[in-house]
Amino acid sequence: MKLSNKQATLLVLALLIAITPFFFPSSYYYRVGSLIFVNGIAVTGMVILIGYAGQISLGHAGFAGIGAYTCALAPVHLGLHPGLALVLGAVISAAMAWLIGRPILRLKGYYLGVATLGFGILVSMVLANERDITRGPDGIEVPDLGLRGLLKDMGLNLNNSEFWYGFTGLALLLGAWLALNLFNSPTGRALRALHGSEIAARTVGVDVARLKLQAFVISAVYASVSGSLLALQNKFITPDVAGYMHSIEMVTMAVLGGAGSVLGAIFGAGILTMLPQVLTVFAEYEQLMLGLVMMLVMIFMREGLLPSVLRLIRGRGE
Amino acid sequence: MSLLQVEGLGIEFGGVRAVHDVSFAMKPGEIVSVIGPNGAGKTTLFNMISGVYLPGSGRVKLDGEDVTGMSPHLLARRGLSRTFQNLQIFQQMTVLENAIAGYHLQESGHLLADLLNLPSSRRRAQVAREGAQKLLERVGLGRAGEQEAGNLSYGALKRLEIARALALKPRVLLLDEPAAGCNAVETEEIDHLIAEVAAEGVAILLVEHDMKMVMRISNHIVVLDHGEKIAEGDPATVSRNPDVIAAYLGTQEAADADG
Numbered sequence: 001m002k003l004s005n006k007q008a009t010l011l012v013l014a015l016l017i018a019i020t021p022f023f024f025p026s027s028y029y030y031r032v033g034s035l036i037f038v039n040g041i042a043v044t045g046m047v048i049l050i051g052y053a054g055q056i057s058l059g060h061a062g063f064a065g066i067g068a069y070t071c072a073l074a075p076v077h078l079g080l081h082p083g084l085a086l087v088l089g090a091v092i093s094a095a096m097a098w099l100i101g102r103p104i105l106r107l108k109g110y111y112l113g114v115a116t117l118g119f120g121i122l123v124s125m126v127l128a129n130e131r132d133i134t135r136g137p138d139g140i141e142v143p144d145l146g147l148r149g150l151l152k153d154m155g156l157n158l159n160n161s162e163f164w165y166g167f168t169g170l171a172l173l174l175g176a177w178l179a180l181n182l183f184n185s186p187t188g189r190a191l192r193a194l195h196g197s198e199i200a201a202r203t204v205g206v207d208v209a210r211l212k213l214q215a216f217v218i219s220a221v222y223a224s225v226s227g228s229l230l231a232l233q234n235k236f237i238t239p240d241v242a243g244y245m246h247s248i249e250m251v252t253m254a255v256l257g258g259a260g261s262v263l264g265a266i267f268g269a270g271i272l273t274m275l276p277q278v279l280t281v282f283a284e285y286e287q288l289m290l291g292l293v294m295m296l297v298m299i300f301m302r303e304g305l306l307p308s309v310l311r312l313i314r315g316r317g318e
Numbered sequence: 319m320s321l322l323q324v325e326g327l328g329i330e331f332g333g334v335r336a337v338h339d340v341s342f343a344m345k346p347g348e349i350v351s352v353i354g355p356n357g358a359g360k361t362t363l364f365n366m367i368s369g370v371y372l373p374g375s376g377r378v379k380l381d382g383e384d385v386t387g388m389s390p391h392l393l394a395r396r397g398l399s400r401t402f403q404n405l406q407i408f409q410q411m412t413v414l415e416n417a418i419a420g421y422h423l424q425e426s427g428h429l430l431a432d433l434l435n436l437p438s439s440r441r442r443a444q445v446a447r448e449g450a451q452k453l454l455e456r457v458g459l460g461r462a463g464e465q466e467a468g469n470l471s472y473g474a475l476k477r478l479e480i481a482r483a484l485a486l487k488p489r490v491l492l493l494d495e496p497a498a499g500c501n502a503v504e505t506e507e508i509d510h511l512i513a514e515v516a517a518e519g520v521a522i523l524l525v526e527h528d529m530k531m532v533m534r535i536s537n538h539i540v541v542l543d544h545g546e547k548i549a550e551g552d553p554a555t556v557s558r559n560p561d562v563i564a565a566y567l568g569t570q571e572a573a574d575a576d577g
Binding site: 178181182184185186187188189190192193195196197199200201202203204205206207208214218260 | 368369370389390391393394395399400402406407408409410411415418419420422423425426427429431432433434435439442443446482483485486
């Protein structure tokens, strides 16, 4: 039986998540793994926005900030369970994305980039300056999700990093499944159509403004969930989660890995999360090497790492 | 009553009159061609009728309803569909997906159903896929479905655009130079296709440079020169009209003088 692209992607992802722990030299790598998955979730949202719909955002860390701080604040001020706080964060992010998306998605290209950048900076400024609520730039502690304790009672005893590796891995699989469903659905086709030619999409009846807004809201929810999971995992969060560096990172991971494919973008998240750890052998030249790698990939592999490599392999096979 | 009615349509770009006071009407099943020298305003007229440009003056009526300046996606809902002179293909999608995109209004449902891949979403997509495949076969691209659209020849892409436009089941179809870049055989195929579609009751508005084709298939011809309508009528009348001959010969002399 021939696997569809969706099945193949999910299978590869599930196998990677399940098998790599057997090769971990120390439990520290569970932590690196779950960081990759958390970034992978945000980046999967970017695939929907950038890869499918062809729109750019340089401010999506703002939504990650909303997700993260909702998990920190809602349990304390509203008495909400941290898990429900994650959901609330996603709802707030979706509402914010819907509100700001309506005016700014009329912009195109770098105008849209700058407008979204502004939104991200706004969120991180609010988080850093509203000390009475957020405790400012030093950060704030986040309550425990409590799920690990629950699993322990049920007889599944995992240490903290193992639990988060598994939990964020499953969340990433769910996120990838949704994004892959979307790709081949009527909505996904309409998004890719407006990416290809906005005017032609409109003439076949695509309500371009509405579709762009949908993609923007969905990707904001992904970023928000990613921020929430980061906060819950670290049990501590600072306004940096909403900072523009984090926004740029999301876009870079997606584009470097291949913004057109879910697996490619997650691969990009993996590379850019791990590379700084690997490049420490270059000591003070670490950042220099990182920049160089990024430039070389973009010059020689414009579709992104994974799609280019796959094309190369297929080309050899024929 | 006429299906599409254009009344005194005009637009200016930076003080220059691109199209001025153009009127005509179309009935279901009729093939109307807009001809005229390069720069006469044919594509601009198309862009105003299809909602891409907002007309500076005049009105467009579809089935008696005033649709002047209405957004293209709303016109699509009302049964007006078009192709483009400079291809507007979804390059990164397969040929079949391009044709399926034409079914957008029929296949789109709730976003959540699509995200969760619910049976309702799959069913809608399947209906669209089957319809799109039939349309591809109709325009001679039945075997090209899985190819990336960007890899097709120019003539094939022209036919793909027609298939995509037909997927909307339009009542009015605007074709902007459908035979441009096609060889004689392909032109004849497109010729037959247009006649067939018109016979099904679709009103077809055509811009085409291939005069033989225009004279052969049109019921009615509108002649533009410098943005104004200088003549209209059936092919025989128009081809004898002295103003039309002058407009075409005039540009010929000017072209010779430039050369």
